[in-house]
Amino acid sequence: MYSNEQAQLYTRETQSFLQPEQKISELNVEQLRDVLRFHEYRYYVSDDPMIADTEYDLLHKKLQAFEKENPELVTADSPTQRVGADITGDFLTVPHLVPMLSLENSYNAEDLRDWDRRVKEGTKTDQPEYSVEPKFDGAGISLIYENDRLVRGTTRGDGIRGEDITQNIKQIRSVPLRAPFSKYNIQQIEIRGEVMMSKKSFEAFNEKVMAAGGTILANPRNAASGSLRMKNSKAVAERNLNAFLYHVSDYTLSGPKPEALSTHSGSLQMLWDCGFRAPKKELHVYKNIDEVIAHVTDYEEMRDTLPYEIDGMVLKVNNLALQDKLGMTSHHPRWAIAFKFKARQATTVLRQVEFQVGRTGAVTPVAKVDPVFIGGVTVSSVSLFNEDIIREKDLCIGDTVLVERAGDVIPNIIKAQKDARTGAERCIIFPKDCPVCGAELHKPEGESVWRCVNANCEAQVVERLIHFVSKNAMDIRSFGEANVRKFYDLGLLKTIPDIYRIDFMKIAQLAGFGKKSIENLQKAIEKSKTQSLNRIIFALGIRYVGETTAKVLANNVQSLWELKDFTEEQLMQLEDIGPKVASGIVDFFDTEETIAMLKELEAAGVQFTKASSEKKSGDLPFEGTTFLFTGTLTALTRSEAEEKVEALGGKILSGVSSKLNYLVAGAEAGSKLEKAKKLNTVKIITENAFLKIIE
Ligand SMILES: NC(=O)c1ccc[n+]([C@@H]2O[C@H](COP(=O)([O-])OP(=O)(O)OC[C@H]3O[C@@H](n4cnc5c(N)ncnc54)[C@H](O)[C@@H]3O)[C@@H](O)[C@H]2O)c1
Numbered sequence: 001m002y003s004n005e006q007a008q009l010y011t012r013e014t015q016s017f018l019q020p021e022q023k024i025s026e027l028n029v030e031q032l033r034d035v036l037r038f039h040e041y042r043y044y045v046s047d048d049p050m051i052a053d054t055e056y057d058l059l060h061k062k063l064q065a066f067e068k069e070n071p072e073l074v075t076a077d078s079p080t081q082r083v084g085a086d087i088t089g090d091f092l093t094v095p096h097l098v099p100m101l102s103l104e105n106s107y108n109a110e111d112l113r114d115w116d117r118r119v120k121e122g123t124k125t126d127q128p129e130y131s132v133e134p135k136f137d138g139a140g141i142s143l144i145y146e147n148d149r150l151v152r153g154t155t156r157g158d159g160i161r162g163e164d165i166t167q168n169i170k171q172i173r174s175v176p177l178r179a180p181f182s183k184y185n186i187q188q189i190e191i192r193g194e195v196m197m198s199k200k201s202f203e204a205f206n207e208k209v210m211a212a213g214g215t216i217l218a219n220p221r222n223a224a225s226g227s228l229r230m231k232n233s234k235a236v237a238e239r240n241l242n243a244f245l246y247h248v249s250d251y252t253l254s255g256p257k258p259e260a261l262s263t264h265s266g267s268l269q270m271l272w273d274c275g276f277r278a279p280k281k282e283l284h285v286y287k288n289i290d291e292v293i294a295h296v297t298d299y300e301e302m303r304d305t306l307p308y309e310i311d312g313m314v315l316k317v318n319n320l321a322l323q324d325k326l327g328m329t330s331h332h333p334r335w336a337i338a339f340k341f342k343a344r345q346a347t348t349v350l351r352q353v354e355f356q357v358g359r360t361g362a363v364t365p366v367a368k369v370d371p372v373f374i375g376g377v378t379v380s381s382v383s384l385f386n387e388d389i390i391r392e393k394d395l396c397i398g399d400t401v402l403v404e405r406a407g408d409v410i411p412n413i414i415k416a417q418k419d420a421r422t423g424a425e426r427c428i429i430f431p432k433d434c435p436v437c438g439a440e441l442h443k444p445e446g447e448s449v450w451r452c453v454n455a456n457c458e459a460q461v462v463e464r465l466i467h468f469v470s471k472n473a474m475d476i477r478s479f480g481e482a483n484v485r486k487f488y489d490l491g492l493l494k495t496i497p498d499i500y501r502i503d504f505m506k507i508a509q510l511a512g513f514g515k516k517s518i519e520n521l522q523k524a525i526e527k528s529k530t531q532s533l534n535r536i537i538f539a540l541g542i543r544y545v546g547e548t549t550a551k552v553l554a555n556n557v558q559s560l561w562e563l564k565d566f567t568e569e570q571l572m573q574l575e576d577i578g579p580k581v582a583s584g585i586v587d588f589f590d591t592e593e594t595i596a597m598l599k600e601l602e603a604a605g606v607q608f609t610k611a612s613s614e615k616k617s618g619d620l621p622f623e624g625t626t627f628l629f630t631g632t633l634t635a636l637t638r639s640e641a642e643e644k645v646e647a648l649g650g651k652i653l654s655g656v657s658s659k660l661n662y663l664v665a666g667a668e669a670g671s672k673l674e675k676a677k678k679l680n681t682v683k684i685i686t687e688n689a690f691l692k693i694i695e
């Protein structure tokens with residue numbers, strides 16, 4: 001539909017319309033409409049949006065504001081006057097019984113209070129009830145049931161007519177082919193909902209696409225919507241789609257009207273009772289807007305614990321007679337409003353790629369992008385993970401890229417706007433040699449990470465030192481990354497044992513080091529000499545040995561030196577240790593330098609043998625008891641909870657098995673909880689119960 005040149009033109013115009021200083025006038029308003037139409041096509045028809053939703057919304061708002069001031073310039077086909085059409089032309093179109101509209105958007109409490117005022121005015125009611133449910137981020141569908149049978153499923157289309165995708169809808173297991181509406185005297189009913197792909201299915205989907213060399217999709221919404229409009233309905237069944245049904249739009253009765261159909265919450269309960277996945281535990285009814293505001297704020301915080309994507313909440317007037325009184329505009333109903341969560345995506349320009357060498361020598365490409373504000377922070381560096389990812393995503397320097405930052409997850413480049421390339425972009429060239437020490441990089445067969453194998457590589461030495469002193473390792477407070485770098489650059493620190501031989505007289509001469517801070521540093525270093533064995537093992541930075549493996553190793557020896565004599569076979573007998581980890585450990589102890597370094601550490605006073613408190617057994621309350629945590633905990637972090645168990649002599653298992661005694665299940669616990677329920681031997685307890693036990 002759009003040529004490459006047009007795509008380039010519209011992308012350039014998008015960037016200029018996004019600038020706050022770019023004003024809209026009679027001269028460029030049609031251009032802005034064209035830009036919006038272009039993005040609607042990318043979003044609804046190609047399922048391949050180029051910009052973030054917030055950026056689209058910003059342009060839409062600009063147009064709206066201009067048209068409000070200049071009503072004589074509004075055109076009937078303006079994007080503000082109709083919903084974005086998802087018609088591909090691949091299916092027959094059929095009319096909806098009731099138009100399928102969009103929603104008005106809001107972004108803060110003030111917007112919601114304003115809507116509350118308008119609802120009260122429009123309904124002449126003091127205290128209308130509001131129902132609140134998630135705004136499911138999928139593709140809208142409309143279903144018609146006649147005489148209890150599903151007769152038609154359609155997309156939203158242009159809001160008036162949708163595409164007939166009945167065959168595909170029938171592949172979605174959560175859409176019943178028959179539903180007992182006749183119990184409610186309903187002869188024909190039109191219901192609305194959202195087809196979704198869970199986060200898990202989406203990841204699996206993108207992995208498959210990547211393996212096949214295709215273009216990955218930006219989000220589960222695009223994947224769900226694309227799946228719905230596939231021509232082969234068998235393939236739809238493989239996509240694991242779900243449908244949430246959240247609205248009854250029309251019905252004809254064969255008897256008296258059922259009570260359920262007088263409120264929104266009642267009609268959703270009816271849908272649930274008829275076998276639909278209607279929001280039930282996700283739906284709440286409130287009596288005033290302040291309660292609603294508190295609820296939607298809380299919900300935003302737990303957004304990442306849900307197995308599917310939501311991009312906001314939808315508020316609806318609960319009483320259907322009041323809804324009718326309010327009616328709708330050509331674009332959205334007045335009885336509902338969407339409260340949009342903070343945006344997680346934005347577009348920016350990839351300016352440069354830096355190659356960082358980690359403590360194991362792994363070289364990580366890091367993209368430097370023009371700073372953008374996403375999800376509450378400014379993002380200017382984005383990890384590209386490895387060379388394969390750069391190739392798979394086909395990224396170039398100079399590309400405009402879509403960046404996402406979801407919750408606590410590190411930012412990620414989703415894709416480049418390839419259609420918008422001008423030819424001035426440059427390939428990203430992965431270095432052949434270590435950018436720090438110049439040694440040749442190596443990549444073993446089957447791996448995706450390039451490594452510098454020079455153990456004396458400065459970058460690695462510094463990163464190993466930083467790791468050694470870090471919080472989860474030896475926890476040498478007030479040492480920190482900045483001091484490691486400073487001392488290293490001044491030649492005060494070259495190797496790990498140097499930490500214990502550091503010349504405090506010299507440090508005292510440095511700016512910023514008073515008596516107090518030196519004392520603190522000294523104390524922290526001294527204290528670390530008696531750190532527990534598992535932390536020492538972790539601190540050494542042995543390849544593939546994370547905190548959990550370090551604990552397993554520490555549990556099986558009395559002294560660090562014993563590990564030196566383990567063979568790969570013996571190591572693999574230990575819980576959760578596979579061939580990769582085992583060979584990492586053997587390789588580590590196999591070099592003379594390691595042994596010399598360990599001897600120096602021991603000579604400096606670091607305890608390699610378990611302290612008597614670590615050895616003591618029999619008098620700890622959790623001795624011989626196993627635990628596993630799943631779901632989201634609220635009072636403790638996962639690692640705090642695990643530490644408490646271990647401090648009391650208990651053991652953490654990595655999976656549910658007959659060896660497990662306690663499963664502590666937090667919010668949104670998933671498959672582990674299901675599995676534990678099937679085993680009669682596992683005690684399932686809440687986080688609160690766990691806190692009581694450890695008291
Ligand atoms: N990135 C882009 O280029 C681009 C282009 C076009 C549109 N968009 C995005 O699409 C949105 C506008 O399009 P829209 O009208 O399809 O959607 P919308 O986000 O304005 O919301 C309306 C839709 O929400 C859905 N919905 C989910 N849960 C619901 C619930 N509980 N109750 C009622 N409806 C629910 C329905 O399908 C409904 O049609 C904008 O937010 C925009 O950012 C993005």
Ligand SMILES: [Zn+2]
Pocket residue numbers: 357434435436437438439452453454457458459
């Ligand atoms: Zn190097």
